[in-house]
Amino acid sequence: MLVKRAIGSNPDFFRSIPIALFYFYPMKKSILLYGLAMAVLLALLKFLQYKYLIRDLGIEVYLTIVAVFFTVLGIWAGLKLTNPKQVIQASEEKAGDPEAMLAEYGISNREFEVLQLMAKGHSNQEIADELFLSLNTIKTHSTNLFSKLDVKRRTQAVDKAKSIGIL
């Protein structure tokens, strides 16, 4: 909808959208955002193409912009995809029953991730940056985590988590 209103003047542009979205059909919101970003960029370039004489500058310039943009986008996507990976690895390190304890205390995945970074001495802002979340979200997670662990501070949470063997 948003896209449609922005580029309404270039109907032939829409041919590219289904192509982009095709590859990611089974996926969810992030992919939708990906397609959207792609569409927007294409629209922008298309717009510039008519506005200025980019065609005269050569198609290479055109492609380079797209290439760089989507590389960055890809790196970002890659970083996002690897985050849940580390959690799995970390939770499998302990030979005990960390998973059982997490379930016992009703600690969710995200909460555990936050807990792990807390234990490494990271600040809420740092955790937010590393997980690509907002500071408020980290605060929410940590508050919920504290109530589940029945503690009041992050240092207590780390201490208790280690004592019950989930860290």
Next chain:
Amino acid sequence: MLVKRAIGSNPDFFRSIPIALFYFYPMKKSILLYGLAMAVLLALLKFLQYKYLIRDLGIEVYLTIVAVFFTVLGIWAGLKLTNPKQVIQASEEKAGDPEAMLAEYGISNREFEVLQLMAKGHSNQEIADELFLSLNTIKTHSTNLFSKLDVKRRTQAVDKAKSIGIL
């Protein structure tokens, strides 16, 4: 602007770009390969452009191919860059004597006492009460302790203290 509106719901995206580029910076070979892959693809497309009539299919198809390719490339880069994360922290693991380490870092008795209580998750006020000291004194001790351990927060102090074997 246009792009920002499209991904507007996730402003963290833009914060992640410098992060991604930061990890990317020290890797010279990867950048070289990146440029090479880019050049090869551009050449290939250029070649196809003359060989067949891709231009008639529209610039969108052209761009879509490039976009998808470099997204995949970016994801690959992202995956590669996130792996050597945990190696860095393992460098300071010197399992040694506790007393020797205290001397090594110039940590005094009181500071160590404070550190121990910190590790148990106690607040500054609680520590002050337990040691019959004022809150300000605890703050002074902890500030000095942090500078000696070269950390900025109590959680980091506890983490580092454990890693160097004084806790």
Next chain:
DNA sequence: TTTCCTTTCACACTAAAGTACCAATCTGGT
């Protein structure tokens, strides 16, 4: 005695952590 370190504490300030409440979206089952 002088010097250095430790320990103690104060005040004023900034930064971070944490609480409370709310709400939208997403996800996994039933």
Next chain:
DNA sequence: ACCAGATTGGTACTTTAGTGTGAAAGGAAA
């Protein structure tokens, strides 16, 4: 399709934590 839990965020607020500066008292060593 609906629902419970998970995830993500926001606002406004209170509480701790941490910094910078200064200072006083005691002990140990030169």
